[in-house]
Amino acid sequence: xxxxxxxxxxxxxxxxxxxxxxxxxxxxxxxxxxxxxxxxxxxxxxxxxxxxxxxxxxxxxxxxxxxxxxxxxxxxxxxxxxxxxxxxxxxxxxxxxxxxxxxxxxxxxxxxxxxxxxxxxxxxxxxxxxxxxxxxxxxxxxxxxxxxxxxxxxxxxxxxxxxxxxxxxxxxxxxxxxxxxxxxxxxxxxxxxxxxxxxxxxxxxxxxxxxxxxxxxxxxxxxxxxxxxxxxxxxxxx
Amino acid sequence: xxxxxxxxxxxxxxxxxxxxxxxxxxxxxxxxxxxxxxxxxxxxxxxxxxxxxxxxxxxxxxxxxxxxxxxxxxxxxxxxxxxxxxxxxxxxxxxxxxxxxxxxxxxxxxxxxxxxxxxxxxxxxxxxxxxxxxxxxxxxxxxxxxxxxxxxxxxxxxxxxxxxxxxxxxxxxxxxxxxxxxxxxxxxxxxxxxxxxxxxxxxxxxxxxxxxxxxxxxxxxxxxxxxxxxxxxxxxxxxxxxxxxxxxxxxxxxxxxxxxxxxxxxxxxxxxxxxxxxxxxxxxxxxxxxxxxxxxxxxxxxxxxxxxxxxxxxxxxxxxxxxxxxxxxxxxxxxxxxxxxxxxxxxxxxxxxxxxxxxxxxxxxxxxxxxxxxxxxxxxxxxxxxxxxxxxxxxxxxxxxxx
Amino acid sequence: xxxxxxxxxxxxxxxxxxxxxxxxxxxxxxxxxxxxxxxxxxxxxxxxxxxxxxxxxxxxxxxxxxxxxxxxxxxxxxxxxxxxxxxxxxxxxxxxxxxxxxxxxxxxxxxxxxxxxxxxxxxxxxxxxxxxxxxxxxxxxxxxxxxxxxxxxxxxxxxxxxxxxxxxxxxxxxxxxxxxxxxxxxxxxxxxxxxxxxxxxxxxxxxxxxxxxxxxxxxxxxxxxxxxxxxxxxxxxxxxxxxxxxxxxxxxxxxxxxxxxxxxxxxxxxxxxxxxxxxxxxxxxxxxxxxxxxx
Numbered sequence: 001x002x003x004x005x006x007x008x009x010x011x012x013x014x015x016x017x018x019x020x021x022x023x024x025x026x027x028x029x030x031x032x033x034x035x036x037x038x039x040x041x042x043x044x045x046x047x048x049x050x051x052x053x054x055x056x057x058x059x060x061x062x063x064x065x066x067x068x069x070x071x072x073x074x075x076x077x078x079x080x081x082x083x084x085x086x087x088x089x090x091x092x093x094x095x096x097x098x099x100x101x102x103x104x105x106x107x108x109x110x111x112x113x114x115x116x117x118x119x120x121x122x123x124x125x126x127x128x129x130x131x132x133x134x135x136x137x138x139x140x141x142x143x144x145x146x147x148x149x150x151x152x153x154x155x156x157x158x159x160x161x162x163x164x165x166x167x168x169x170x171x172x173x174x175x176x177x178x179x180x181x182x183x184x185x186x187x188x189x190x191x192x193x194x195x196x197x198x199x200x201x202x203x204x205x206x207x208x209x210x211x212x213x214x215x216x217x218x219x220x221x222x223x224x225x226x227x228x229x230x231x232x233x234x235x236x237x238x
Numbered sequence: 239x240x241x242x243x244x245x246x247x248x249x250x251x252x253x254x255x256x257x258x259x260x261x262x263x264x265x266x267x268x269x270x271x272x273x274x275x276x277x278x279x280x281x282x283x284x285x286x287x288x289x290x291x292x293x294x295x296x297x298x299x300x301x302x303x304x305x306x307x308x309x310x311x312x313x314x315x316x317x318x319x320x321x322x323x324x325x326x327x328x329x330x331x332x333x334x335x336x337x338x339x340x341x342x343x344x345x346x347x348x349x350x351x352x353x354x355x356x357x358x359x360x361x362x363x364x365x366x367x368x369x370x371x372x373x374x375x376x377x378x379x380x381x382x383x384x385x386x387x388x389x390x391x392x393x394x395x396x397x398x399x400x401x402x403x404x405x406x407x408x409x410x411x412x413x414x415x416x417x418x419x420x421x422x423x424x425x426x427x428x429x430x431x432x433x434x435x436x437x438x439x440x441x442x443x444x445x446x447x448x449x450x451x452x453x454x455x456x457x458x459x460x461x462x463x464x465x466x467x468x469x470x471x472x473x474x475x476x477x478x479x480x481x482x483x484x485x486x487x488x489x490x491x492x493x494x495x496x497x498x499x500x501x502x503x504x505x506x507x508x509x510x511x512x513x514x515x516x517x518x519x520x521x522x523x524x525x526x527x528x529x530x531x532x533x534x535x536x537x538x539x540x541x542x543x544x545x546x547x548x549x550x551x552x553x554x555x556x557x558x559x560x561x562x563x564x565x566x567x568x569x570x571x572x573x574x575x576x577x578x579x580x581x582x583x584x585x586x587x588x589x590x591x592x593x594x595x596x597x598x599x600x601x602x603x604x605x606x607x608x609x610x611x612x613x614x615x616x617x618x619x620x621x622x623x624x625x626x627x628x629x630x631x632x633x634x635x636x637x638x639x640x641x
Numbered sequence: 642x643x644x645x646x647x648x649x650x651x652x653x654x655x656x657x658x659x660x661x662x663x664x665x666x667x668x669x670x671x672x673x674x675x676x677x678x679x680x681x682x683x684x685x686x687x688x689x690x691x692x693x694x695x696x697x698x699x700x701x702x703x704x705x706x707x708x709x710x711x712x713x714x715x716x717x718x719x720x721x722x723x724x725x726x727x728x729x730x731x732x733x734x735x736x737x738x739x740x741x742x743x744x745x746x747x748x749x750x751x752x753x754x755x756x757x758x759x760x761x762x763x764x765x766x767x768x769x770x771x772x773x774x775x776x777x778x779x780x781x782x783x784x785x786x787x788x789x790x791x792x793x794x795x796x797x798x799x800x801x802x803x804x805x806x807x808x809x810x811x812x813x814x815x816x817x818x819x820x821x822x823x824x825x826x827x828x829x830x831x832x833x834x835x836x837x838x839x840x841x842x843x844x845x846x847x848x849x850x851x852x853x854x855x856x857x858x859x860x861x862x863x864x865x866x867x868x869x870x871x872x873x874x875x876x877x878x879x880x881x882x883x884x885x886x887x888x889x890x891x892x893x894x895x896x897x898x899x900x901x902x903x904x905x906x907x908x909x910x911x912x913x914x915x916x917x918x919x920x921x922x923x924x925x926x927x928x929x930x931x932x933x934x935x936x
Contacts, residue, residue: 055830057826057829076829077826077830078829078830078831078832078834078835080830081830082832086831087827087831089827089830093824093827095819095824096823097819097820097822097823098819098820102816105813105816106816106817106820106828107831108831108833155832275760275765276765276866279760279764279765280764283765410909410910436909437909437910439910439911439913442870442913443861443867443870444659444663444860444861446662446791447659447902447905447906447912448905448909450655450656450659450785454652466765467765467767467862467864467866470767470862474769478772478779478788478790478860479779479786480779480786480788484786496764500768500769501769535764
């Protein structure tokens, strides 16, 4: 139980449904202050649903989600965001009817202490050049991903939920995103990452939780990665 | 004693029973069909149904042992709705007489149905003089007014006082066309000239564009061949665009007291129009109005509502005399044979073509300072005697009026 | 003075100006519809009734409280907007997940009920509302006599339309609206209370209808059916402009006013139908409307 002592986010017995189908069957894990926790698992294991359930986007859910000890399970997603969690969805969610700057400035500040625009431009130098560009969706995939991460850094939320930030991107961009995540961690952000690309995850994660059939089936630290490689290949089918 | 009362009650019931047997379905069923919710609803609408009920009460149907029922229906100013309703009323609900039916196009459709089914049509609301012209029917009495009478009353009076060049704003349907045609004939017959016209889509709310066309025609008189809300808006907008200040005058060809009420005396003052009834004309008309108003939103009756009342009253007299309501032609023939006499239109007659004859009145809207009480809006400028008020019998081209 | 197709140019300018006045109302009303459709995905058939409600509210305020036109211009949109908010909370919020048709049927039914109630109490002839003293009279423009009030209507509705456009396309609040139109779930997950924003948006759109009603009161009769006469044309405008497009609604509103004005000169009988003919042509050539984004 030493985990809970320093847990920023504590998930217990989380269940979720899409319509009639039961997706999560009691998910338990903690995210500690300042760490990068990665959820691994095959397609359909329930990783994205876990993030969405924490965020309050899945309408029917049960169990317990606590942030800094405050129960969030009964709150609406805007209240959860305001409690201090920021979300970067798998499909990135760049708005076509907003220009790049509007996209970047869209999420409101929920707490003091978010990054300034200059700090964000330091992280993503490309974004600054593209500010004048018209539609947010005219950016390249990598730029869109940077925009999607960049915009949630301003809000002051200290816990970031990132859903497959490397999906469909070129290796050089993936590298850059890995660098960004390490920088964010160094700046004190806590990150819950969903990944299929565990080679990428290995470069940033402190701990791993492996999901299968809507449950956590394995958990280990980065240092135990090599010892668990065999099991992991089995779970991920790589 | 008890027994005697019981017996006489029984006898009375039997007597009534036999009396009923002469009426189709045992009941005289009056269907008041008009615009219950649209632009003409205030002209007649639910008030028309109320007027018909008052006629039944004043006739004393109950005391006379006649069972009379009044129903109302909304034809929405659509000819197909009207003719379908007439059909189902007659076929399935046993309606014996259809009353009112404003909106000429609907009235013409209903007229066909009533004739085909040999029932009775008491037209109070519609204006087209075709009902007693080419479209005349042995099952029809056209009671209150028609386009010829309006044109004759208003048109003649205006041309005689110098308004000899005309431009028409005509509602683009049967009524507007008939009113324009009849008025143009009167204007030309009295030495005036029609220098232009524009057909406005019906129903419309914005007439400013057409009024501007009328303005640039330089005609002295702009004739409004429309009715209800359309007339109201035309008059308001003419004032707004400075057309009346510019020396041109408006002639409202079909104006109802409810229109004046809605316009307000300030805007409407000085407007001249022709009507068959004004509530404040004599004791009898006042008495009716004062009984009517509390039953219908405090409104004084329009001439159409007055016409519904009087025509139903006369119809019931004819049915009573015939002791039968099943043959529409016979009832109308009886109505034509009997002289009419009612408190609102006085003594009168119904002509062979179905035209009811009575005096018409040329009315003028009072100035605000002349009005002493609510609904004290009009003064009678001239009385047009019954003999001159309506189109001569031989000019109507009604097939019923054989050579 | 020259003539165009046999019509004196002076008269033609007059007609075009009149067309612009009607266009002002088309633009204001279709703008509200576009805003509502964009955010709520609801085809607000009650828009005409809400416009009528605006005119009646102005009438009541004047009649019973003595509040003049200028006060009404400010207060009525708020009152009517609140009525809209109540409608949204009571009824519409339950329909967002259903087909468009349900919203359309509900608002259509509401329109009939509201109009029916007003007709029952106030009849169909309508009630008079005077032009405010400051705008009484008119001026001679050479080619026509323009009532001051109508000139005001063009200017003011243009300002309101452009202000609304600015609000939605150029401000932070507008960015929230546009983003929520695309992806309400994500915007909510950023911490924005989207349901409340939807409610307020409906209130705003309905308030615009109420504002148009106040502006219309001195021109047309304040009557229960004033909205149903107009709303069909306004829907045609929205379809031509493209559902949900703000600028499309404004430009199309004014443009169709002009086109309608011209048909009133050259072919008056067809002036009621001209807009629908245009609508049919646009639907054939560009089904998403002139300014609509093809999804």
